[in-house]
Amino acid sequence: MPEPLLDLRAIDAYYGDFQALFGVSLSVNAGEVVAVIGANGAGKSTLLKCIAGLLPTRHGDIMFGGAPVGTAPAFEMVARGVALVPEGRRLFPSLTVEENLMIGGQAGRPGPWTLDRVYDLFPVLAERRHLRAPSLSGGQQQMAAIGRALMSNPHLLLCDEISLGLAPIVVRDIYAQLPAIVADGLSLIIVEQDIAQALKASSQVNCLQEGRIALQGAARELTRERISAAYFGV
């Protein structure tokens, strides 16, 4: 069995005195798509923040590419090959679409993702490259946010609530591009409230409940009943 790309070993995370994650363990292999689901406040976004280096963990280890991450800040995690598509997209409003993409690539990691390839993936962005980010629709902003993260040529892409606030048809279009995104062996963690979408896209599912992993398993083996039991804690 090859070593996983990402290996979380019983991590705890806190916001001040408030503990948000309790001994979360999770591993992601190269090229694997992993879904993290759970209700609001279950700790999904916190988990991604820990992996991306935005929130230091207090106990447990995060291993990435076989080496401990320690307290590496976010900008160092980008250099190591982790990119986060943040919840709510959070494009830079005073930058154009193209500048947003270029800033994603500014870390200078080599790899297959270039402006042209992002524009091939999401042609609508090419048409709007010179517009400022806020003038895009929600779906286009999400495409730009994904493209911006891809521009850093990550090994692991973290996607926080891609579907949030978007029309179902737009969500479907974006998810339809996932196979093209993972084609080069990129690993993906998708945090989703849209469980159906997440299950369809992923091979492994983790359900968080109040900061703990309540259910973990292969997406095709988990029944709807077990998932809803873990999701709602009943």
Next chain:
Amino acid sequence: MQWVNVILQGVLIGGLYAMFAAGLSLIFGVMRLVNIAHGDLIVLAAYVALMLTQTLGIDPLSALLLVTPIMAAVGYALQRGLLNRTLGDDLLPPLLVTFGLSIIIQNGLLELFTADSRKLQAGAIEIQTFQVAEGVWVGLLPLIQFAVAVVVIAALQVVFYRTALGRAFRATSDDQSVAQLMGLDTRHVFAMAMALSLAVIAIAGVFLAVRANFDPAIGPARLIFGFEAVIIGGLGSMWGTLAGGVILGVSQAIGAQIDPGWQLLAGHIVFLAILAVRPEGFFPKVSG
């Protein structure tokens, strides 16, 4: 013709004020830091130039080639070593720390150089003038100073909107934590902004010192001129700071022409009037 001369003088001095303002505006724009020590850093640059001209025997404009990188390095170190630690959600700590820094610089200069007035000697260039029209005279040095100011503002504009560094400045200004997610070390980005600001200050400081006498206590007044030019021009616009500097310079020149005691007062009154009527300035940054 006398008034044309007065206004022309005001326009040319406005270039200097624009340079005071550009550094201030850059820092506030990128990291929401109000640098109270800005004026004292201008004076510090003047003293660095004084030391260099005296020890190396070079003229002030050549000294610029050394003062600029020295001040940029001071800016980088100051930001990395001190000011980055004060940045956060609260605007007060950086304000207090730069206020303290202002006092330290003033007193340090007083200790080292005494309260005596100094001036940089640029030689013949200082008194060269030429006639642009019947009865309208322009000094070579003010003209060089204004041209340099225009070049500095244009260069800042290019850096801000056409380079990777400028993109990093704007992205960090928009959203610090997402900037980190793009692989930007915001501590470094802030330090580069301060380095650029102090490089501009260095140029302004040398021209200030060639133009008139300076002593360790004149910094705070330069800070006020910088602030006034920024606010008249509109926050976030580099060309706006040039316009702000020119408006302030012309107001002061007209005030001085009416009565020498009115020079500073006229500038302040025009500033207050603009603040009352157009608080966002003439060229506010358009967002969205």
